[in-house]
Amino acid sequence: MKNIIDIKDLKRHFVMGEETVHALKGISYTIEEGEFVTIMGSSGSGKSTMLNILGCLDQPSSGRYAIDGIAVKDLSRNALAEIRNEKIGFIFQAYNLLPRTTAVENAELPLLYNSSVSSAERRERAIEALTKVGLSERLYHTPSQLSGGQQQRVAIARALVNDPVVILADEATGNLDTRTSYEIMALFQELNAAGKTIVFVTHEPDIAMFSNRTIVLKDGTIIKDSVNDKVLSASGALAAMPKEED
Amino acid sequence: MRILNLLRIAWNAIKLNKMRTFLTMLGIIIGVASVIAMLAIGEGSKESIRKQISSMGSNMITIRPGAGIQGGVRMDPTEMQSLKLADYQALKKDATLLxxxxxxxxxxxxxxxxxxxxxxxxxxxxxxxxxxxxxxxxxxxxxxxxxxxxxxxxxxxxxxxxxxxxxxxxxxxxxxxxxxxxxxxxxxxxxxxxxxxxxxxxxxxxxxxxxxxxxxxxxxxxxxxxLASAESEDKALDAVEEVLSIMRKQHNISGNDEDDFNVFSMEELISTFSSTSEMLTVLLVAIASISLLIGGIGIMNIMYVSVKERTREIGLRLAVGGKGSDILIQFLIEAVVISVTGGLIGVVLGVSATVFIEKVLNWPTVITIYSIVLSFAVCAVTGIFFGWYPARKASALDPIVALRYE
Structure with missing residues (x-):
């Protein structure tokens, strides 16, 4: 299997006035193609810093980070933007959709920054991605006309549209109720089953049960990196939930 | 391709804020329209003076005897007898520009x-x-x-x-x-x-x-x-020179001796009268330019607020692969589109206002191409100039900070 993410002795520290804060203190792990990894940790554990570095929004102070074989250390701002554009699909807790903009236009946003994609192909791929997340009926709805779960599906479609090597989700179910969370997790499992590599950052332990590997951070170091033998099916959990009163 | 996409992005952003965009444009619209109307009024009054004066004589040159002394008595030029028929005949024969x-x-x-x-x-x-x-x-x-x-x-x-x-x-x-x-x-x-x-x-x-x-x-x-007519307005001054030299020869005046005659052209009269209306024009345009400047500041103000308000959007655009320069160009395009569209509307409004002034108030007006080009160019430059600072600020945002901005 190919290594999508390769991290070796990665450190990140921030200088704040006189003090130096060590957010990550030497972390090493690799993520292979097709894995569904949950990165867990309480606030202050370094999980956000980890996510920023994984997403090429930030760079390590020292150590190695390579995504899809490309070492990102010392790359320019523009080169990092290109990596984000072509290799990474972002999903945020607050969806971050453009207001008053249709689902299709939201989904095609990353392709607007990739000049090798024609406008016809862009539209086609956005519709394809929205169909994959079950929104083929809502292509021209704006975020205000969609429920929270549907908005997050648009965001997932946006993350899929550039066919990234890894999807990075940051508390992607944080704003959703349990039922909708499970629906979204079922969608992630579906995508993972189709071969997508997913890294899911969360502080909710029950979300981790749906992934096949969990990395737990504390105070900037990994305290646990375990394979989940008994992956819970999100669609199964959904079926087991009591039916909602209409 | 990239510019085309950025144009599309900027255009969408403008469409999403129609009312705000219009209000921003208003300053530019009024600025451009007033510059055009003011220049038209100024040019109009200048032109009407020119017309009136040239209706007194087309490119007219007047040759009169100069004041002189006869037997110790200083004479009124009109009573001087120094302008002779021979002078007229010499001018008729030798002058080429009349x-x-x-x-x-x-x-x-x-x-x-x-x-x-x-x-x-x-x-x-x-x-x-x-x-x-x-x-x-x-x-x-x-x-x-x-x-x-x-x-x-x-x-x-x-x-x-x-x-x-x-x-x-x-x-x-x-x-x-x-x-x-x-x-x-x-x-x-x-x-x-x-x-x-x-x-x-x-x-x-x-x-x-x-x-x-x-x-x-x-x-x-x-x-x-x-009295004589010069070939054209442009040649009037050359014609005056020619008349002077023929007359000096005719009157045997050489070297630095003073002329015993005077030559006037309408051009001198026109420039005297025009200078008054020229000053009026400068004043009007100065006032109109101030409103154009205020329009520009309006653009900067709105763009600045817009960048703040859309910080998360900028963060998202950076996260999905937008480069700093993409963001810069997007916001710059927004500013330029607003100012250029405002400028176009301003040109239309300014021209209509001028026609209104001409037809209803009966003021003479002349719309010159340069006033349109000038005011339009100024507003395009204003857009770039005042859009630059907010756009620069947007492009320099750290995506991590921008994404978490509340």
Missing amino acids: TAISPQVSSSGQSIHGSDNWPTSIYGVTPEYLSIRVLEVTNGSMFTDAEVNAAAKVAVIGQTVVENLFADGENPVGQTIRYNNIPFKVIGVLAEKGENTFGQDQDDVILAPYTTVQKRILAVDYLQSV
């Missing part, structure tokens, strides 16, 4: 027809005088060169004279009037011309061959002045 030339001798006196009489002036000229003064004979005809040579007692009279000497509906042509007791046959009537810039009635004239006025009325052999 299209028409006529000597002029005048006298004032009483004109009489039947029981009516009227004080007026008689001008002794040649037929070329008509084209110099931009006059037309509507009824009858102008006297001929032959009649000039023969010192014939014929006259062409102005409307004011007609009104005062003849009954309504009476045809003056063919009738005889008396001027200072000398009978003149009226052979033509001049078209009405109205007052000139100085309030002189240009219709209160009698034209007769200069020879007749010289011999029969004034009994002199000198000329009071020579």
